[in-house]
Amino acid sequence: MSAKIDIEFTVNGAVKQVTVPATASALDMLRDQLDLKGAKEACGEGECGACTVIVDGVSVCSCLSYAVDFDGRKIETIEGVQSDEGLDPIQQAFVDYGAVQCGYCTPGMVMQVKHTLDKNPNPTKEEIQRGLEGNVCRCTGYSKIIDAVTEVASS
Numbered sequence: 504m505s506a507k508i509d510i511e512f513t514v515n516g517a518v519k520q521v522t523v524p525a526t527a528s529a530l531d532m533l534r535d536q537l538d539l540k541g542a543k544e545a546c547g548e549g550e551c552g553a554c555t556v557i558v559d560g561v562s563v564c565s566c567l568s569y570a571v572d573f574d575g576r577k578i579e580t581i582e583g584v585q586s587d588e589g590l591d592p593i594q595q596a597f598v599d600y601g602a603v604q605c606g607y608c609t610p611g612m613v614m615q616v617k618h619t620l621d622k623n624p625n626p627t628k629e630e631i632q633r634g635l636e637g638n639v640c641r642c643t644g645y646s647k648i649i650d651a652v653t654e655v656a657s658s
């Protein structure tokens with residue numbers, strides 16, 4: 504049995520303290536200990552992006568991260584994207600453009616797009632596509648997703 508380690512970090516602006524097994528994944532910790540179920544596990548191997556969260560401003564696959572590596576970090580998850588005023592513009596564009604079908608990939612997509620737009624608010628279509636290279640969707644065929652992000656980037 505792996506040792507347990509106390510960690511403290513900020514998630515969506517709130518300080519969290521948890522005790523985690525040394526080998527626990529960050530995704531399992533977020534979902535099982537903090538009840539943040541937005542990030543999903545699909546491949547579990549860093550191939551699909553369904554588990555994407557932002558760590559200190561950088562998008563990461565939380566399935567590949569150890570929970571202990573979140574110690575002292577600033578984490579953003581899909582649960583923190585919506586404000587009191589309503590959906591984030593990225594989320595609204597996904598709705599408006601029909602860029603969601605089953606929705607399993609969507610939290611990871613939105614977080615990856617947020618990372619892309621935080622770094623570059625006016626990306627070209629090619630830059631948008633490149634930003635989403637690591638995110639797999641089994642449903643939409645991608646064109647509606649790219650259209651939605653293009654709309655946000657141009658507004």
Ligand code: FES
Pocket residue numbers: 543544545546547548549550551552553554555564565566567
């Ligand atoms: S579940 Fe993490 S990349 Fe697929």
Ligand code: FES
Pocket residue numbers: 602603604605606607608609639640641642643
């Ligand atoms: S909407 Fe179903 S996997 Fe993307």
